[in-house]
Amino acid sequence: MNIILIFLLLCYNITGGLLPDPNLPGSFFVQMAIAYATGFIVPCYFPFYVYKAFGLEKMKFHAFKGVFLFLLLPYILFVLTFAVTNDLNKAKDLLVLPVAYALWVIYTLGKAIRHKYHNTFHSYDSREEITVLLFSLTPWVGLPIIDFLNLGQAVEASVTNTGFLLLLGLHVKRHIRQLREEHQKLIDSEQRLMNWNTSLQKEVAKRTKELERINEQKTTTFVNLAHETKTPLTLINNYLEEYISKNGTSDEMNIIKRNMDKLSHDIINFFDLERFNKGMVVYNHDLVSNFSEILKDALILFREFGKKRKIEIHGKVEDDVYLKADPVAIIRVVNNLIENAIKFSNDDCIIEVVLQTQDDQVFFSVKDCGIGIPPEMHKKVFEPYYQIANLKRNTQGMGLGLPIVKKVVDDLNGEVKLESDPKMGPGTTITVALKKHVLAIGEEVLAINQSKKPLAPMPDVGIKENVYDATKPAILVVEDNTAMVNYLIKKLSECYNVFAALNGNDALKKIKTLPVLPDLIISDVMMDKVDGYTFVRILSNDPSYSHIPFIFLSAKSTRDDKLQGLRLGAIDFIQKPFSFQELAGKISSILAHAGKQKRAVLSSALNALAGPDNTRLRSTTDDFEKNCKLYHLTTREKDIAKLICEGYKYKEIGDTLFISERTVTKHVQNIFEKVDVSNKIELINRLEG
Structure with a gap:
């Protein structure tokens, strides 16, 4: 809008200063028509300009309609009159209408300014803006008056350009004030955002701290609870072993002992992991361990155990491999890895266990024969409590074995590597790399005797189903x-x-x-x-x-x-x-409810078949029920006998009761023996007679 205003101002000053000039091309008529055109067009634009730039709503009519009716139309009549009469003075007589319109516009301008600023009239900024608007716009709107009165080009240029400069200055000042206000709003918004972010950070920190406290309380409660179970578990386990040693074992005792050992094993793993997470010292790694002897002892135990599932454990163990590590920690690593390998291997296969040294490194690896672990889960299996759903077994623990191994190995500045990809083939290999210790002369090696059984013994995998008895549900x-x-x-x-x-x-x-x-x-x-x-x-x-x-x-x-x-x-x-x-x-x-439903359905079907003659059917049914009780028929046998009496074949009876024809035959044989008959006719006469 400002660019258009400046352009019109330049056109007005150029044409007003140069025209008419006999040295320029064009007739006197054409030059005067152009000069008056700029004098009319600029006033035509000013109502639209103040309506948009200053928000003077009362100027809307003049901006879009008035200037066309009372400025542009009179200008066209002015040009036509001048062209016909060739008399400029006669043509100027037509400027009476624009002059009157100019007075109307000036009056409307005053009303528009008063309407806009009526609530802020007493403020300095408002009065300044009102004054400048009136003094700057009035000369431009009143251009037709100046031309009509022939006040001269100098007066016209001085008044209008002064008004333009005032208007431009006012607009620039107003624009600067708006920029400052927007800048201040931006600063305030940024400050509010910073305050909000600070409050949010404080709230998040507070909430996080609260959640950490709650989680710590839960963990502490769980740890305390687990700690309290250790004493009763110890007492139960000791008394159980004492009872077994005095009275011998049995299947029930073996199940109890096996699950007690598993529970103790999970509790120990849980305690160790929580102590690791809290940064507590769990093991004394200033001791020296004989890795070879620890692994050989473990293999003896696990080989016996693997025989139940026809799993062979092949061990390749290098002699005299020493580590600067707590022997208990090494036992935990060995037992957890071999135990996992047995858990997740298929029956009738081979597990490979290798211990060897290379330069100053010790490498301990266990390769199972399970389905494998997808590469995207390799890191997750070392996270506490994580369990792979499709590897779930009835021996599943708490998901703490591999995390314990990882914590122990990290504590020894070692490395754990997992190699497995079901797409490439079955099996998983876990390799532990640790620093080899060279035994000094006279240095003591701590001897640790392993238990005579694995920490969490594997249960029997066989299911002992009994012989089928057709008389039982x-x-x-x-x-x-x-x-x-x-x-x-x-x-x-x-x-x-x-x-x-x-x-x-x-x-x-x-x-x-x-x-x-x-x-x-x-x-x-x-x-x-x-x-x-x-x-x-x-x-x-x-x-x-x-x-x-x-x-x-x-x-x-x-x-x-x-x-x-x-x-x-x-x-x-x-x-x-x-x-x-x-x-x-x-x-x-x-089962009793299901039996009642079946008998109710069967009775309804029989009643429907009997039709109107249902009195005799109920009598027969009563006799049938009494005779079935007399011969001690079971519920299933009673259902079969009732269908036999109704003429059903064995296959139809099986379909009706959802049992096989062979089972029906066996039930019928039992019914014949109880009722002491040899065929269906005798059975029907005996039960319904």
């Missing part, structure tokens, strides 16, 4: 801990046929090979390959299995976990640790 147990599976099989097999699988994937395969469909499924949630939630979701989508009642038995204990299990269709969600009496009561109740 069937239960499928899906649990990845073999000790828990065998416990449930032993306790439940007195009343039920108990089948077992170690994960959801195995269960999906096994359920298709069972002699009878399970009457109930009990499943863990956290399992390898296919977890419990996925397992029940797959079964619920299969019409052949969707009717089977389902119970979750899991260590997961949050409300969301339970709700998720129930939403998937489970009858109940029992949390570990649990009471077996409670579990047995729920199983009995669920």
Whole structure:
């Protein structure tokens, strides 16, 4: 806008100063038309300029309509009159209209200024701006008046240019003031932002400190709790060993002892890791250890243990390898690495353990025969409590073995290297590099006797299922801990046929090979390959299995976990640790309820088949029930007998009750023996007579 104003001002001064001039091209008419044109155009622009630049809302009509009607249109009439009459004075008579309009514009300008500044009229800045606007704009708007009165070019140029300079000065000052205000606002905003950032940083620091304090309290509470368990664990373990030495061992005692040792092992790992994290001294590395002897002793123990899964441990151990390290720390490294290798290896394979030196370095490596660890997880497995989901086993610990190894090795300024990639092939190799110690003459080597068993012994991996009994309901147990599976099989097999699988994937395969469909499924949630939630979701989508009642038995204990299990269709969600009496009561109740439902459906179907003659059917049914009780038929046998009486074939009975035809045949043989008959006709007469 300022550029346009300056351009118009230049045009006005040039044309007003030069024209008319006989030495310039163009006739007198053309030169005067151009000179008067600039004198009209500049006043036409000023209403628009003050409307936009100074926000004078009252000037809107003149900015967009008035100047065209009362300035440009009279100018066109002025030019036409001058062209026709060739008399400039007659043409000037037409300037009466622009002169009157100029007075109107000046009056409106005053009103516009008063309207804008009515609330700030008494301030110095406002009065200064009002005065300058009036003195600077009035001459320009009144140009037609000056031309009409023939006041001369000098007066016209002096008055208008003075007004322009005043207007320009006012606009520059106003612009500078706006810049200063915006700059101050920017400074204030920046200050507020800095204050906000400072407050935010303080709040974040305060919250972080609070969270650290809460976390420290939780950790301390957990450590104290774990510490308090060490004494009772020690007492229980000692009394248990004393009892075993006096009275001998048994399967139950072995399970208790094995799980006690595992719990003690996890507690020790937890304590060591927390002491490492707090910067406490855990081991005395001023001692000298014989790495070779420690590893040889460990291999003897672990080889015996690996035989249960047909795992061979091949050891290549260099003699007289010494380290400046606490022997207990070296034992922890050896036991954790070999124990992990056994845990995550497949059955019937070979684990390679190597100890060798090269220059001043000692290299200890363990290579397992498991599925391997993806490269993106190599760093994560050394983080505390991290566990690879697809490697979950029933011997899974707390995820502290490898972090303990890493802490010990770092404490000795050594290095741990992991090599594994399932895409390239199975197996994982973990190598520990430590600085070799040269034994000085007379230097003492601390002798540490290892326990006669590994720190966390591996449980038996076999599942001991009982022989199928067609007279008992069937239960499928899906649990990845073999000790828990065998416990449930032993306790439940007195009343039920108990089948077992170690994960959801195995269960999906096994359920298709069972002699009878399970009457109930009990499943863990956290399992390898296919977890419990996925397992029940797959079964619920299969019409052949969707009717089977389902119970979750899991260590997961949050409300969301339970709700998720129930939403998937489970009858109940029992949390570990649990009471077996409670579990047995729920199983009995669920199976009894399921039996009632089956009998109700069967009775409804039979009543529907009987049609109007249902009185006789009820009488027959009553006799049938009494006779079944008389001959001590089980619930399943009663259902089969009822279908035989209705003329169903063995295959149709199996389809109706979701059991195999072979199972139906075996039940029928038992029914014949109890009722003392040899064929269906005799059975029907005996039960319905």
